[in-house]
Amino acid sequence: MMNDVGELKQYIIAHARAQSIPPGRLRELLGSIDNDDGDAPGSWVRAWVTEGDLLYGQGRLYDACRYYMLARFPYPDGDARQEAQRRCVEVFDRFRQDDTGIQRLDVPVGDGLVRCYASGLSRDRRPPLLILMGGIVSIKEQWAYSLLDLERTGVAAVVAELPGIGENTLPYTPDGWRMLSAIIDAVGDRADPAHTYAITPSFAGHMALRCATEDSRIKGVVSAGAPINRFFTDTAWQRRLPRVTVETLAHLVGTTPVQLTEHLPAWALTAGRLTGLTIPVHYMAARRDEIIPRDDLRFLRHHVRNLHLVENDDVHGSPAHHVDARIWTARSIMRMRGAYTPQRAALSAVWFGRRAWRRLAGRTSAPDLPLRDAGPPPLRTPES
Numbered sequence: 001m002m003n004d005v006g007e008l009k010q011y012i013i014a015h016a017r018a019q020s021i022p023p024g025r026l027r028e029l030l031g032s033i034d035n036d037d038g039d040a041p042g043s044w045v046r047a048w049v050t051e052g053d054l055l056y057g058q059g060r061l062y063d064a065c066r067y068y069m070l071a072r073f074p075y076p077d078g079d080a081r082q083e084a085q086r087r088c089v090e091v092f093d094r095f096r097q098d099d100t101g102i103q104r105l106d107v108p109v110g111d112g113l114v115r116c117y118a119s120g121l122s123r124d125r126r127p128p129l130l131i132l133m134g135g136i137v138s139i140k141e142q143w144a145y146s147l148l149d150l151e152r153t154g155v156a157a158v159v160a161e162l163p164g165i166g167e168n169t170l171p172y173t174p175d176g177w178r179m180l181s182a183i184i185d186a187v188g189d190r191a192d193p194a195h196t197y198a199i200t201p202s203f204a205g206h207m208a209l210r211c212a213t214e215d216s217r218i219k220g221v222v223s224a225g226a227p228i229n230r231f232f233t234d235t236a237w238q239r240r241l242p243r244v245t246v247e248t249l250a251h252l253v254g255t256t257p258v259q260l261t262e263h264l265p266a267w268a269l270t271a272g273r274l275t276g277l278t279i280p281v282h283y284m285a286a287r288r289d290e291i292i293p294r295d296d297l298r299f300l301r302h303h304v305r306n307l308h309l310v311e312n313d314d315v316h317g318s319p320a321h322h323v324d325a326r327i328w329t330a331r332s333i334m335r336m337r338g339a340y341t342p343q344r345a346a347l348s349a350v351w352f353g354r355r356a357w358r359r360l361a362g363r364t365s366a367p368d369l370p371l372r373d374a375g376p377p378p379l380r381t382p383e384s
Helices: 005-018 023-032 044-057 061-071 079-096 144-153 178-186 202-212 243-253 260-267 271-275 294-303 319-337 342-361
Strands: 103-109 112-119 128-133 156-160 192-199 218-224 281-286 307-312
Touching: 005 023, 005 061, 005 243, 005 319, 023 044, 044 061, 044 079, 061 079, 103 178, 112 144, 112 178, 128 178, 128 202, 144 156, 156 178, 178 192, 178 202, 192 202, 192 319, 202 218, 218 319, 243 260, 271 294, 281 294, 281 319, 294 307, 307 319, 319 342
Parallel strands: 128 156, 128 192, 192 218, 218 281, 281 307
Antiparallel strands: 103 112, 112 156
16 A cells, blocks of 8 residues: 655654754655655655665765665555665664674564664673663664663663564564563663663553553653553544554554554553552653544543653644753653753753743744654764
C-alpha cells in the first residue's frame, strides 16, 4: 500500500528537525518528491537515499545514516524502504566502530532478539542505567548519537527499539514490556540495575510505564506524548487518528487498519496499575495533540502519584518546543537521580528562563507541523 505523500511530508518535518537536517535542504528534498512508488523517479525513498549516498561518498557516515533513516519512514513496507533501513544500520555500524565507544548489545528474549547500542558499561563502576527508546516509527540509530554524550556523564546507556521496529525481531504485543526487564538483566553485571531510568517518548513511554508497574528497578520515566488509556479504548478518538498512525500500528500489530480497534484495548494502562507507581514520571504534553487524547492526561493526573507534567500549546511531540524538550529531558533525569550539580542548576536557569521568555513574548503557539512519536529529541545531534 502506498502512503499519502502529503501526509508523509507533513509528518516528517519534526523528525528531520530532530536529526538536524538543514531546513533549506529539507525544503528542496520535499519539493522533489511527488510519489511513494518504491524507488521510482521522484519517489520518497529515492530522494532520501540519493542524498544519503552522496554524503556516504564524502565519508560523512552519520550524516548519511540520518537520510537513510528518513527514507524508511514510517516503516519498511517494501523492498525500497527495507534497503534504506539496511543501509542505515550498516553505515551506522561502520560509524560507531570508528573510536566512538558505542558497542553492540544483543539481548535474546524468548524466540526473538532485541538488538541495541550501548555505552558506558563498566564491571568496575557499575554506573546507573539509562534506557532510551523511540516510538513506532523510530529506529535505534535515530537516538544512538546521544550515546557519545551520555558516556561522559557517568551513566551506562542503552538505546533500543520497540518490538517489530528496526532490528528488534520480537512481535508487538501487550506483553512486549518484558523486553525492558530483559535488557536490564542483560547489563546487570556492567551497570547498577537497581537504579534504572528511561527516556521513552510516545509508545515507548507507554511500554516503560507498563514495565515500571512490574519491575521496581526502574526508578523514573521521562516521556512525551505517550498513549495511556483512552487512546487504546476510545473508538471515536481512534477514528480521527492520522492515516500514517493507524497503518503503522496495524502493521506492527499484524492486523488491518479496519480491525485495529479490536486489538488496542489490550494495551491500555489501567488505574490499578498506575496508582501503584511511586516513582517520578515526567511527562511533556501538547494541548493540541492530534494523536493523544486529553483524557489520557486527565487519567495520568488522577492515577499517577508522582507526576511532573509540562504542557505546551503545541501539536503532538511539541515540535515548536524542540530545544525546550532537550533541556527538559536532561534536567528531568538529573532531578530523578537527585544530582544537585552546577549542570543541573544551569539547566534549571535556562529552562525557567525560556519558559518565561515564551510567556512574555507570546511564543506559545506552534506552526502547523504535527509530529508523531518523536517526543523529546536525542540529547545531542551532530550540529547541536
